[in-house]
Amino acid sequence: MFFSRSKNLVGLDIGSSSVKAVELKELGKGRGYQLVNMGIEPLSPEAIVDGAIMDSGLVIETIQRVFSANKIKGSDVAISLSGHSVIIKKISLPVMNPEELAESIQWEAEQYIPFDIEDVNIDYQVLDGSRSGGEGNMDVLLVAVKKDKINDYTSVINQAGKNAAVADVDVFALQNAYEVNYDPSPGKLVALVNIGAAVTNITIIQHGSSIFWRDISVGGNHYTDALCKELNMTREEAEMAKRGGHSEAPTDRVMSITDAVNEQVGTEIQKTLDFFKTTSASEAVSQLQLAGGASQTPNLTSYLANRFDTPVELLNPLRKIQVNERAFPPERVEPMSAAIAVAVGLATRKAGDK
Numbered sequence: 428m429f430f431s432r433s434k435n436l437v438g439l440d441i442g443s444s445s446v447k448a449v450e451l452k453e454l455g456k457g458r459g460y461q462l463v464n465m466g467i468e469p470l471s472p473e474a475i476v477d478g479a480i481m482d483s484g485l486v487i488e489t490i491q492r493v494f495s496a497n498k499i500k501g502s503d504v505a506i507s508l509s510g511h512s513v514i515i516k517k518i519s520l521p522v523m524n525p526e527e528l529a530e531s532i533q534w535e536a537e538q539y540i541p542f543d544i545e546d547v548n549i550d551y552q553v554l555d556g557s558r559s560g561g562e563g564n565m566d567v568l569l570v571a572v573k574k575d576k577i578n579d580y581t582s583v584i585n586q587a588g589k590n591a592a593v594a595d596v597d598v599f600a601l602q603n604a605y606e607v608n609y610d611p612s613p614g615k616l617v618a619l620v621n622i623g624a625a626v627t628n629i630t631i632i633q634h635g636s637s638i639f640w641r642d643i644s645v646g647g648n649h650y651t652d653a654l655c656k657e658l659n660m661t662r663e664e665a666e667m668a669k670r671g672g673h674s675e676a677p678t679d680r681v682m683s684i685t686d687a688v689n690e691q692v693g694t695e696i697q698k699t700l701d702f703f704k705t706t707s708a709s710e711a712v713s714q715l716q717l718a719g720g721a722s723q724t725p726n727l728t729s730y731l732a733n734r735f736d737t738p739v740e741l742l743n744p745l746r747k748i749q750v751n752e753r754a755f756p757p758e759r760v761e762p763m764s765a766a767i768a769v770a771v772g773l774a775t776r777k778a779g780d781k
Contacts, residue, residue, distance in 0.1 A: 436592055438600070438773030439490070439504040441580065443475040444624035444647065444720070446489045447763075449770040450499055451748065460607065460775065461749040466497030467763055472648075472662065477625065478510035480579045483586070490587040503590050505773040506580060509597035509628055512573040514540055514547075515640045517554070519564045528553070528567070540571045547571040555636065570596060592778035597621065598630040598640045600772030601718065606635065607775055608746035609716075618712045619742065620696060621768060622719035624648050627692070628769075629699050631712060639703045645695045647721030650688045657684050671725045682725065689730045692721075696731070716742040718768035744771040 440447040450463040474485040493499070516539045523531070532551050537544045554566040572594070581591045601621050611617055613634065621628040624647040631639040647669070654665035658676045668674035668681050700712055714737060717728065722741055732739040744767055750760065 434503070434777060435774060436503050436505040436776055436778060437499060437501040437589075438770040438776070439506050439584070439589070440600075440767070440770040440773060441475070441486065441490070441506065441583075442470070442623050442720075443478070443626075444472065445469050445766065446486075446493050447767050447770040448493045448497065448499055448504075449767055449774040450501055451771070451774040454749070459747055459749065462745060462751070462755060464497050464499045465755070465760075465763065465767060465770075466493045466499065467766060468493040468496065472624075478508075478512065478576070480583060483579075483583045486583045487587045490584065490589065494587075494589075502588065503592040503778060504584060505593040505595060505600075505776040506584065506591050507595040507597045507600045507769060507773055508572055508576060508580065509626055509642050511642075512576040513596055513642070514542070514569075514571045515596065515598070516540075516569045517638075518567050518569050520567050522563055522565050532567075532569075536569055536571060539569060542571065542573060546575070547573055548577055572596075593773075593776050595773060595776065597626075597628045597642070597769055598637065600769045600776075601628060602630055602632060602637055603772035603775050604718070604744045604768045605632065605716065605742060605772075607748070607771070608742075608744060611635075614710070615714070616710055616712045617714045617716060618696075618700065619716050619718065620722075622646055622692065622717065622721040624720065627695070627719070629696065631703060631709075633709060638709065639707065641699050641702075643695045643699060645692055646719070647724075649691060650685055650721065650724060653684050653688050654681065669721075669724055685724055686726055686730070689724065689727050692727070693731055693734045697734070700735070713737060715739040718742040718744065718765055720766040722765045741765060742768055744768040 435451055435453055438449040445467050447467050449465045451460040452463050453460055468489050470489045471485050474482045480486055536549050549571045552568045554568055584591045601619050605619055617632045619630050627643045627646050629641050630637045650669040651662055651665040654660050654668055669685055674681055728739050
């Protein structure tokens, strides 16, 4: 199920460049969460391409490694998906009771899903604030994911000895991580921008609800590819250089290349925000919160702040989560924090809830 919120699950974020796992303990109503365990393991770039698993053996090994290396004992996991195989729509339907909605949702979904309805798994949720009785319409959030993509991911998880108890969507997991850690002002529009290796997930939050979602095909690989091409670097050298690490290439040359890619990333984000503005009656976005491994690229935060003339911050997915610094010293946690936002959001999920 895509909207499940019972025992906490291990948040398992299988990205195209790494596998992240986060385990949280809920401390009781209103008391938040405590970090139990976390880890990141790099994944070979040929293992997952454009969201499709190309080498299941590599993915299975990496999942097993992130669990064993960090002594994560839980076997029930929450995963998330994104990209072209995922469709998210907010639709307006006549008010009906839950039984009527369950009976009619497949037929309603066919009008909005660009895939054969037999080829997708569908989930839905009536949005808070929608009409729940009487005359009029209600807003329903509809999510469809291609069955073959879900099957590919659950298959490698099962072969790694784990159980996928919940399947979510990246943008909703990102929203969960944000809501656990931040108290946004009423009416304030915040864009959450998760810049992964191959895909950037964008969701716009207002009044505690997502009102816009989009995945764009730009990410950290653009920096790596540009550095490899322009400076004849290996991928390993480029990965280090784009994070501001030691490189034999002149620093000003590296910065010039990453700044050019920053502009490409900014242009794609701009297109998304412009589209939101033209299709929504809402106010303009008043803040950007960046997450994802590529969000730490030098100069990216300041570039986006200048381009959009709005505050831009790095989302801290552990901001309000209790962290034992003896078990998780800051020098270990801080380099990981940008990359684990989706995994943290997934770790707040529970099996069996709706």
